[in-house]
Each structure stands twice: as structure tokens, then as C-alpha cells.
Amino acid sequence: MSWVRLAKTGDLEPGGKGCITSVHNQEIALFRTADGYHAVQNSCPHRGAPLGQGHLDGQDVLCPWHGWTFNVKTGQCVTTPGMDLKTYPVRVEGENVMVDVPEVL
Numbered sequence: 001m002s003w004v005r006l007a008k009t010g011d012l013e014p015g016g017k018g019c020i021t022s023v024h025n026q027e028i029a030l031f032r033t034a035d036g037y038h039a040v041q042n043s044c045p046h047r048g049a050p051l052g053q054g055h056l057d058g059q060d061v062l063c064p065w066h067g068w069t070f071n072v073k074t075g076q077c078v079t080t081p082g083m084d085l086k087t088y089p090v091r092v093e094g095e096n097v098m099v100d101v102p103e104v105l
């Protein structure tokens with residue numbers, strides 16, 4: 001387990017813009033939906049667009065380049081089966097949003 005603080009709870013509005021942070025050489029996109037915070041890989045599996053800059057619609061984020069859609073809670077790619085995102089466990093400690101990002105050797 002390697003829990004890292006990615007944001008403060010007030011940094012993200014529910015349904016609003018995500019944020020992108022690099023942890024252990026991995027770019028993570030963090031979103032806040034109506035039911036909490038969700039962390040996924042930032043790089044779109046299609047051509048590498050920054051998903052943290054995508055539009056959030058409910059539980060889904062739309063890739064800003066070509067519109068593939070991903071569920072930020074499960075990582076499932078809604079438009080292209082099998083092209084799912086890596087997801088990361090998230091927990092809130094006080095006003096800190098913590099994400100478990102394993103170190104990649």
C-alpha cells in the first residue's frame with residue numbers, strides 16, 4: 001500500500017473538472033462524482049489524451065480528443081469494450097483525498 005494525498009476535498013466540485021497528478025511516475029486523473037472521489041489512469045488507452053481534462057457526465061468521462069467514454073468508478077470503457085482504465089483505491093482522511101498508487105519498479 002502506498003497512499004498519497006492527491007487533493008483536498010474542497011479542490012474538486014461534484015461533477016466538475018478533474019485534476020491530474022503524477023505519482024511514482026504514473027499520471028493519475030482524479031474525479032469527484034455525486035457519490036465520491038474516483039481515480040483512474042490519466043492516459044486514454046486510444047491515443048493517450050489526458051482524461052483528467054475530459055468532460056464528466058455523471059459517472060462517465062468523455063475523452064477530450066475523440067470522445068471515447070469511460071466509467072470513472074469502474075474504469076470500464078463504455079464505447080470500446082476491453083479498453084478499460086486502471087483504477088486506484090481512494091479514501092478520504094479529514095480534508096485529504098488519498099489514493100493508493102503502487103510504486104512501479
Ligand code: FES
Nearest residue numbers: 044046047063066
Ligand atoms: S485519445 Fe481518447 S478517444 Fe482518442
